[in-house]
Amino acid sequence: MSKKVFMKGNEALAEAAIIAGCRYFFGYPITPQNEVPAYFAMRLPQVGGTFLQAESELAAINMVFGASAAGARVMTSSSSPGISLKQEGISYMAGAELPAVVVNMMRGGPGLGSIAGSQGDYFQAVKGGGHGDYRLIVLAPNSVQELADLTVLAFDLADRYRMVCMILGDGFLGQMSEPLVLPTPSGESFDKSDWVLDGAKDRAPRIVRSLRLTPEDALEKLNLRLQEKYHAVEQNETRSEEYMADDAEYLMVGFGISSRLLKAAVHSLRAQGVKAGLFRPVTLWPFPSKQLAACAAGKRRVLVVEMNAGQMVEDVRLAVNGSVPVDFLGRMAGMLPEIKTITERIKNYAA
């Protein structure tokens, strides 16, 4: 039987990153993810890696740019305001096709906001945040176990597609401690030799950049290639989970910490004779639209529960495309929706 350890989310993700072969971390303190840099500071020297506390989140993402261009598996982590600072660097990495893993332990916003966990950065993660036509692979774990598992996956996805992969967590996930089995690396290796900057020895010099100024070196060509890549990701990497959804009449949709509440709500409702089920996107980009549309078909109502003013609900509505009514229930600024409130809403539909 695999050994279980009891770890805080922030620390589990750092250990999982090291398991995945990440030996470089550049970050900056911000609540509620401070355990991430602290853990790396303690652990990376033990495995011959490099931890550097950068002068800002902005500097950190640019250190990631350089380290990634040099061929390393590299991570940075922050929380909402710091992720805003990283947007420029993320856009640059998307254009230069540099792989890396960026962790956002969301907190209340906008602005300095609060230090409690929230889900207010869905739009920023999934719809852009930085400038230009680009995508991030966005993973939304809902437990410490899944956080660790998806961290290992994130490095593989980043290297496989030469993209930035974001782990969209929240303050609750980062701070909570749960038992988990530490993941094992996939063992897949990725050949970076045709693009890394390691000195032009026995090969022509090359440049890592997102800049394409001249017509014969056109930016549109790059963008078309990026779009092709993103299409492949959409075909291959969508992930979601359904819970008691097959015979459900009312389908609840949530990601991350909200989905934990929704699972409890499903149990509570079923105990009261209401056929409720849960659809949980795990990849927020690519969004599991097909799977959600199929799951929602024939349901009486869909209720999307998020800890924001209504962000993922837009993608749910797009996926469902008018075939089922979609409602929203949310709390903001780090307030957790009460399970009672959720179940009451569903029972109102049933009445």
Added chain:
Amino acid sequence: MQLNTREKVLEKIVFARNALLSEKAHHYCAGCGHGIVHRLLAELIDEFGIAQKTVLIAPVGCGVLAYFYIKVDGCEAAHGRVPAVATGLKRVNPENIVIAYQGDGDLLAIGTAETIHAANRGENITVVFINNALYGMTGGQMAPTSLVGQKTKTSPYGRSAAEAGYPIRACELLNSLEAPVFIERTGVHSVKQIIRTKKALKKGLANQIENRGYSFIEVLSMCPTGWGMKPVKAVEWIENQMVPYYPLENFRDR
């Protein structure tokens, strides 16, 4: 027995374009100092035999395409972030020789934090700072290095110290830090200064090759287009206006 001899004249090339400089003509304005510094770097990279180990990081500014002009690996950086990108590259591949090439805005405006902290950490890199006292690429706006009274696109009445503060002396600023091992200010406005610049760049690269730490070379450079004067006048402007404020000296050589 006396041999019959005659004098034969051999032609020896004493100065020619280095093979590491790209054949592609660069885009800099007539009389701009960038071309001269690129040549010195190419020659030194060749002399040290490090072309296969060098990564040149280009800034945002007139030098944004610098990596097209010297035949070594090149890397982009967002505006001001060259020292952070350099840190990432160097920490992952310490055997690479990382050259951080920056202008006024990159180094002293948007990138001030990155500049100071890479120097403060003593990153084993070579930072080349091209000081032309304004923002060239974007049309000639005031820079942190613009002189009091200097007219630019965003200081049309001349820089006012009360409004915009005083010009920043990068070498003196970094000289307050413990870690850097080499700090020098030179120019490219005369052959004598060009030779000094090459010596300073040579020291900066040697320090990196020998893992001795952080080197910083500030080069006062002509910007005829930005200053609205012919190159020969731009040379005079450096001598008469810039040098009194930005002394050409070595500040540190450990």
Added chain:
Amino acid sequence: MASGRPVIDTALCKGCELCVSVCPQKVLSMSEDTNDRGVPYACFDESDNCTACAFCGQICPEYAIRVIRYERVAEEV
């Protein structure tokens, strides 16, 4: 007798005149006509006064000037 000569690639010249200004021997001047860039270009006066000091080459930002020094050697007939 001449010590050397500069060889100027007039197509690369951007007409900055820096070489003219630094030449200690004053053997350089700007042409009357223009090159394909539309600017006057640097010219050598073909005199014997060049000392092959290469100041012109050193300051040229376009690497347009190559400098040749003459070495006189005795050769058996």
